[in-house]
Amino acid sequence: MSSTKIIATFNQSGGAAKTTITQNLGYHLAEKHRVLLVDMDSQASLTAFMRLGEVKLKTEQTIYSAITEETPLYIWEKPIYGMHIVPTNIQLAGTEQKIFHDLTIDNRQRLKFPLSNVLD
Numbered sequence: 589m590s591s592t593k594i595i596a597t598f599n600q601s602g603g604a605a606k607t608t609i610t611q612n613l614g615y616h617l618a619e620k621h622r623v624l625l626v627d628m629d630s631q632a633s634l635t636a637f638m639r640l641g642e643v644k645l646k647t648e649q650t651i652y653s654a655i656t657e658e659t660p661l662y663i664w665e666k667p668i669y670g671m672h673i674v675p676t677n678i679q680l681a682g683t684e685q686k687i688f689h690d691l692t693i694d695n696r697q698r699l700k701f702p703l704s705n706v707l708d
Contacts, residue, residue, distance in 0.1 A: 618670035630681035654702035661702040
């Protein structure tokens with residue numbers, strides 16, 4: 589049985605402090621635990637907070653690739669503020685259109701498969 593805990597912050601509405609809560613919760617948890625942040629917002633605010641906003645990310649270096657192309661999950665090579673991150677960029681905005689008609693996989697499972705390789 590895995591000792592890994594998954595914590596998700598979710599809210600459809602904008603301005604609900606999802607990114608702020610995620611980065612602060614991650615920062616404090618990283619004091620005693622291993623933390624992996626997965627930026628699932630095409631605005632990439634969490635990626636920017638982790639100082640990757642100016643980095644020209646390749647598609648395979650983002651969550652977009654793992655969700656749409658089923659490539660291995662890319663985790664940024666160096667911890668930042670004691671946390672690891674799966675970054676994103678504006679390309680994530682097109683994910684819904686790309687996967688909507690793909691019936692080969694249950695869309696509710698698209699994140700489960702890439703994350704399964706990093707769980708304890």
